Amino acid sequence: MFRCLSSPFQDVRATDTRLVGEVLSPSNTQSDMEAKKARYAGAGIPWYWQVSLAGAESAIATIRAYGLETDSGPLPDGVRPLRQANYILAGEWTPADPDGVHIDFPFPITIPWTELEY
16 A cells, blocks of 8 residues: 555655555565565555465464554663664454454554455
8 A cells, every 4th residue: 555646657665655465475484574574664664464374274364464663762772773663563363353354553444354255
């Protein structure tokens, strides 16, 4: 999802992007996922969502919403964060959540699980 650009046929840049979503593959490793999150965070994209698929059935196992954090908080003297921005988990949903996916950021989102079946 990106902000509306001023004219048609413009390239969408990271600064225009408000939310990036990814459906994870079983071949994604933890280090792959962390590297992608670090690139998106470094580009300043405010929201990153991950969809994990269930392994034994055709279904979504988990949806996670991460918000961009740019303040590392207090650290001991002489310690500097490795990255200036990182994502923190802001929401997590599974099919066990009766109300489906609901969050008010980056805009109000409500998706019942019946809409996520495939």
